[in-house]
Amino acid sequence: MSDAPRPPRRAERVVEVGLAGDAATDTILGDLHQEFDERVAGGGALRARAWYWLVALELAARYRLRALRRRLPGDAEGESRWRVGATDLLGELRYGFRMLRKTPLVSLAAILTIAVGIGMTVQTFSIVHGTALRGVPLPGGERLVQVRTKNPDTGSRNQSVPYHDFLEMRERVSAFESVGSVYTGTLNLAGEGGPPERYDGGWVSADSLSWLGVPPELGRVFLPGEDREGAEPLLVL
Amino acid sequence: MGTKSFLGEFEQMLLLAILRKGDEAYGVEVRRELEECTGKSVTRGAFYTTLDRLQSKGYLTWEKKPVEGRRGGRPQRHFEVTEEGLEELRRVREAFDNLWEGLDHVVARSR
Numbered sequence: 001m002s003d004a005p006r007p008p009r010r011a012e013r014v015v016e017v018g019l020a021g022d023a024a025t026d027t028i029l030g031d032l033h034q035e036f037d038e039r040v041a042g043g044g045a046l047r048a049r050a051w052y053w054l055v056a057l058e059l060a061a062r063y064r065l066r067a068l069r070r071r072l073p074g075d076a077e078g079e080s081r082w083r084v085g086a087t088d089l090l091g092e093l094r095y096g097f098r099m100l101r102k103t104p105l106v107s108l109a110a111i112l113t114i115a116v117g118i119g120m121t122v123q124t125f126s127i128v129h130g131t132a133l134r135g136v137p138l139p140g141g142e143r144l145v146q147v148r149t150k151n152p153d154t155g156s157r158n159q160s161v162p163y164h165d166f167l168e169m170r171e172r173v174s175a176f177e178s179v180g181s182v183y184t185g186t187l188n189l190a191g192e193g194g195p196p197e198r199y200d201g202g203w204v205s206a207d208s209l210s211w212l213g214v215p216p217e218l219g220r221v222f223l224p225g226e227d228r229e230g231a232e233p234l235l236v237l
Numbered sequence: 238m239g240t241k242s243f244l245g246e247f248e249q250m251l252l253l254a255i256l257r258k259g260d261e262a263y264g265v266e267v268r269r270e271l272e273e274c275t276g277k278s279v280t281r282g283a284f285y286t287t288l289d290r291l292q293s294k295g296y297l298t299w300e301k302k303p304v305e306g307r308r309g310g311r312p313q314r315h316f317e318v319t320e321e322g323l324e325e326l327r328r329v330r331e332a333f334d335n336l337w338e339g340l341d342h343v344v345a346r347s348r
Contacts, residue, residue: 062282
């Protein structure tokens with residue numbers, strides 16, 4: 001058995017599949033084998049294999065595209081708007097691909113620019129979609145409204161609502177089905193004898209979890225009145 | 238006056254390369270002849286699919302020739318231009334000759 005390098009079998013298989021039973025397949029594989037041997041002698045087996053793969057992919061793509069074009073509907077003379085249009089399109093794609101190969105640095109810069117542009121567009125859309133289009137990911141989230149305040153003295157906007165304002169708002173505002181308060185932050189919790197651990201959490205009015213529609217992991221949500229002044233501090237997980 | 242379209246540029250070059258190689262008109266040799274004469278590289282995909290197209294038009298024929306001891310034992314194709322192919326080449330050349338007639342001085346002056 002000869003130890004001479006031979007064309008990569010998988011690349012040969014790519015050619016066979018691409019040519020899909022074409023009568024000349026064995027002769028084309030023979031041509032490629034002949035050139036492969038010459039390239040091994042001239043530049044080494046590794047470069048010859050890389051070359052073979054490139055040619056195999058190009059050949060397979062070309063034959064598959066041709067087969068695709070032939071399947072498009074044609075009239076009696078073998079040409080139709082579909083076929084002519086597809087031929088034009090493929091020609092343009094081939095021309096574009098050749099131009100990309102001809103100026104690799106410019107192509108790389110263009111591809112990177114497009115990639116950055118797409119990335120920024122996707123990022124912007126994700127933010128807009130997450131904050132403005134999708135709404136709050138809660139049951140009935142489209143009906144939830146967050147109320148913020150503005151300080152007319154300092155001109156600062158988007159401020160939290162003071163608790164006494166919230167209490168008054170809950171009493172007087174009739175535009176909402178329900179009014180609750182949520183103030184998020186981090187909490188340090190410690191069990192008996194154990195070291196404290198830090199958790200994300202928040203302080204809420206008693207009915208907030210009910211209208212947020214968020215079930216507790218354990219036990220029950222707060223009952224009405226459990227947020228009254230002087231009540232025992234309660235925790236819901 | 239006929240309405241039949243002419244051979245494409247690459248098709249003409251391919252038929253001429255086959256004619257130039259004569260008895261040695263095998264795939265690899267024809268492609269090399271084409272590259273050497275035109276000074277341009279020819280992709281295998283374009284080369285083989287154009288050969289198929291010319292054969293389907295009846296402008297060339299090919300037959301397999303067995304090869305031993307190289308090419309992985311695979312046969313090679315020997316190409317031959319048919320009389321129809323020659324006639325098409327003549328037709329193209331005649332059209333170009335007509336167009337070129339009387340223009341030698343124009344080309345000479347612009348050089």
